[in-house]
Amino acid sequence: MKLTVIGFWGGYPKQNAASSGYLLEHEGFQLLIDCGSGVLSKLQNIIQPEELDAVLLSHYHPDHIADIGVLQHARLIQGLLGKKTPNLPLYGHDLDSYEFSKLTYKEITKGVAYHPGEIHTVGPFQVSFLKTDHPVPCYAMRIEAAGKAIVYTADSSFKDEFIEFGQNADLLLCECNFYGHQNGKSAGHMNSIDAGKFAQKAGVKKLILTHLPHYGSVSELITEASSEFTGIIMLAEEFQTISL
Template sequence: MKITVIGCWGGFPKVNEASSGYLINEDGFQLLLDCGSGVLSKLQNYTKPAALDAVILSHYHTDHIADIGVLQHALLIDSFTMKTREEPLPIYGHQESEGFSTLTYKKMTTGVAYHPDETIQIGPFVVTLLKTNHSVPCFAMRFEANGHTIVYTADTAYKEEMIEFAKGADILLAESNLYKGMDGTSAGHMTSEEAGIIAQKAGVRTLVLTHLPHFGDIKQLKEEAAQLFEGTIVLAHEYLEIGL
């Protein structure tokens, strides 16, 4: 299993970069996790949009889905020219808000509903879900394949249940939109400290801090998390690759 950070910025993309988007690959199966602003452009350094096998979305805030429309249009153009795909691209999302209705587009993409009380199979990945503490319905995800596990917190304030959900993961991709001492409860975001607490109590191997803020010195996030987590900490950046 390999994960590649396509975009890691919270709210909006940094200059010449992208907001949330991650490519997870297992035995050639390419799963795009979230598709925020700038992701489609950056994704093409790794793969063609029409070569994706599936997309899964944590929620419908624009910094996580802004490029779904242009992805759909890219597939439409491909259907006229290269004709890469024979079947619509499945886009997995929840039905707890109106955003789901946009996931099906002509014969290019098909929205596939997921539910928090069930486990889903997407290619080689077994995916389980946990509803987060965010301002809109949002779901953390646990991806398991061939003995390896990646957990994505998505957008969330600190949530005790995340510890058990992330238990023993090889990689915890944790949002860290705030610095030590800040309160993200009302905004639905975590601090670097809270990401470190979850990683330590869950016994994960590697903590990747992502959904980064546009203020302050982001290197400080890693230093703050390291005060609470004894494992490997990586600050997400464009095109970061971690293989398992």
């Protein structure tokens, strides 16, 4: 598996950047995980929108889905220009029926509901889901292929269920919207200490901090997380790639 960070800012993208979006590739299958503001512009430095095979969405806050409409129109326009593409599956939860309904657009995209407790096959990937603690329904994902596992927390405050869900993952892509001295629980987010504890207790091999705050020195997040986690810690960066 190869993961490429497209966008990593929380809430909104910084100048010339993008909010949540990650490209996961394996055996020629190209899966986009979340599609926040600025993601479609940045994605085109790597692949074109019509080359995607599927999209996984954690929840329906704009910083995770703002470019879905843009993606739909990109594929529509390319189809009109002669690049006919199959109906693109957009995987999301159906606990918000209005937002879920917008995932289906003409013959361009098709909304596909996922549910916790079920393992979904998406191309070469086996994907399981865990509902997170966030102000709106949101799901973390465990994605497995070729004996490797990536866990993406999406947005959540810390919860004990994460430990089993993330057990022995090769890579933990963990939200870190707050610094260690701040409590993000009421906002439904983790801080750097939470992320480090999660990684250490789950026994993951590598921790990448993402969904980063817009203020302060984000390099401090690594120092703070390392007080709990003894493994490899990195900050998400644009076009950063991790091969497993």
